[in-house]
Amino acid sequence: MPIDLPALPYDRTALEPHLSGDAVERHHAGHHRAHVDALNAMIAGTAFAELALEEIVRKAQGAMAEHAAQAWSTGLYWRCLKPAAAGGGGEPEGRLAEALATAFGSVDAFRTQFDEAALRGFGSGWAWLLRRDDGRLAIAVTPHAVTPLTGPDTPLLACCLWEHAYLPDYGENRGKYLEAFWKLVDWEFVASRL
Template sequence: MPIELTPLPYSPGALQPHLSERAVALQHGQHQRACVDAVNQRIIGTEWEDAPLERIVRESQGALFEAAAQAWNLQFQWQCLRPRGSGDPQGRLADRVKRRFGDVAGLRHAFNDAALGLFGAGWAWLVLHPDGSLAIQVTRNAGTPLTSHSTPLLGCNLWEHAYYLDYQNDRARYLEAWWKAANWEFASEQMPD
């Protein structure tokens, strides 16, 4: 059973002015599509042929892992953003943000510092560790928290193609815009009960 390109949860232009329709369409229709196609080509006739994408990410290696992880990361990313997003986290997530970072501004500052500190392509993540504490992780290339024991809550794409059309090489401006579309409700829903 082939892996399918999941549809966007909103129209490609819905994240404007933070991310342009063209940038979203490029990431989804070209980059994510290429990753899904690469996974499907590599799983034909293998033990992975009927496996869900998440299992392939957790258990594969090499080129298959790279394609599968990037496909999953991109799929997750779209849930982390929403039209008219941002605001502040609520409930249990807000309590954990306050405990770990002092407030949302402290979280954003720490997250942005980590994201700006990554040289090259990768991802910045807000994760929940098994002990219930929040942390920020930065992964290179297609790296993902799925391969650890931490639960990803938010993921920010730091590959150049994620922001070049809208912000050229200004990753800081991209991060500022990204926070304005952050989907805190989705992040809260990822937290285990």
């Protein structure tokens, strides 16, 4: 069964003005689709063709693992965002807000630490909010296609740090992109993964 490119959960222009429709289109229909297409070409006629995307990420190696991880991570990224007009951004509530305050001191302290980690990361990759096996929350930044999905942690929130996610709208200014990212986070979705 081929891996499908998931449809965006909103119109490509719905994240404006924080992420432009052109940037979203290039990222989704260009980069995301390229990973899905490359992965489908690699798994055709193999035992991987019968596996779900998450299982391919966990079992594949080399280029197949990289394309699978990028396809999965980018799919999660789109689901972690919600148009501001539909309630994206704002503040987490309930159990998630409590867990963030316990782990990082406050929600604001979490955002600061997340931004610092994302800005410290060199080159392309991902920033994550994770739930550890023991239930603690943690922040991680992974290079290139590396995903926590291959380990014991549960990814709750994904922020794409690949240049194609922010160069079209913010140039080299990753910090401005992160400011926009927080205005779009779908905290209900993130909480549902907790």
